[in-house]
């Protein structure tokens with residue numbers, strides 16, 4: 001992509017309304033624009049990162065055996081009356097009336113709708129296990145939308161729903177998602193720590209929030225140091241091996257970790273001080289086993305092996321990709337701007353032409369641009385006629401992992417500089433060696 005033809009509205013001034021660094025950087029790097037309180041457009045640069053994150057989420061959901069569908073954003077109120085949540089949900093739910101005076105709502109989550117889909121088609125235990133997910137916009141009328149897409153009112157959520165014949169199998173479904181989440185966040189360049197979370201009125205201990213440690217996080221969290229070095233399962237993890245999954249989950253839930261609502265001060269005080277991390281955290285994912293909470297009132301039953309009908313055991317599993325963008329920036333930036341982990345970077349390389357109009361410089365850059373694209377890399381080519389200082393500052397701000405810099409003198413000598421954004425390290429290379437270095 002040539003910068004001269006792209007839409008990247010970079011802001012020079014630091015926006016006053018942004019309280020935290022990720023929000024400031026997302027606005028300055030032309031990623032998002034607020035359209036109303038807590039409602040954002042994703043501008044092209046932001047959209048690219050969102051797509052990269054969703055792709056990782058999708059790949060890891062698919063790998064674990066979950067199946068993608070797409071449910072609508074608008075839901076009929078009647079489904080929520082069946083579960084009893086229409087009245088319970090309160091003011092966070094955006095309620096809508098259509099021209100025929102029918103009650104609708106903008107979905108804050110999809111348990112009811114997916115349960116309706118399930119009960120319409122699935123009759124037998126033989127069709128289980130089943131896990132259906134979608135990636136769809138949600139709306140929650142948050143009391144205090146803030147921090148940009150970190151806590152917005154309209155936000156993207158991946159929500160998965162598992163269906164099983166009994167508790168034990170539902171636990172395996174839970175473990176599958178748990179492991180899938182470990183892999184997902186690791187691939188996004190994040191260290192996410194699963195922490196015991198409140199299950200509310202439903203009880204049981206099967207709920208974990210996945211938390212990124214960050215000083216700007218909204219939750220107070222407590223965990224053991226061991227989490228920083230625990231092994232995340234590789235691609236070859238077997239999602240059909242229930243015992244193996246349970247082992248992994250056990251190793252990831254044994255050291256102490258809890259959010260403030262679940263904090264057990266007695267257990268915490270028993271830990272040696274040098275092993276404790278008391279910090280703030282960002283909730284990027286939440287998994288939950290709720291058994292028959294929806295299947296019972298909504299009559300989602302299957303026939304078991306003994307011929308008897310039983311309500312299906314369910315769990316739900318959420319990740320917020322739009323919030324993840326902000327969390328990734330909170331975890332990976334410096335005073336000059338964003339530092340994208342390679343896996344989610346909107347472009348792989350930024351190519352800087354220091355002197356557009358200089359014949360040697362243009363020729364070298366055009367040639368590198370072609371070569372890098374031929375090597376299957378996404379390149380953002382700064383071919384604009386602006387000052388060197390502006391080019392460097394903008395490229396650092398938007399945080400692409402690698403920069404290739406070509407000036408008139410270098411071009412004549414057949415050389416370019418390659419700069420690693422994260423370390424600031426620069427190397428001068430022959431033009432012919434650039435692609436090999438960047439790959």
Ligand code: ATP
Nearest residue numbers: 149150151152155157283284285286318319320323
């Ligand atoms: P929070 O505690 O931050 O309000 P939640 O517990 O209400 O989040 P869940 O219902 O568990 O959220 O939703 C699953 C995921 O959706 C969250 O872990 C988070 O990543 C994302 N999410 C929830 N609310 C928002 C929001 N207002 N803005 C952006 N992402 C959100």
Ligand code: MG
Nearest residue numbers: 092140142151
């Ligand atoms: Mg909430």
Ligand code: MG
Nearest residue numbers: 197209283286
């Ligand atoms: Mg929460």
Ligand code: MG
Nearest residue numbers: 209283285286
């Ligand atoms: Mg939650």
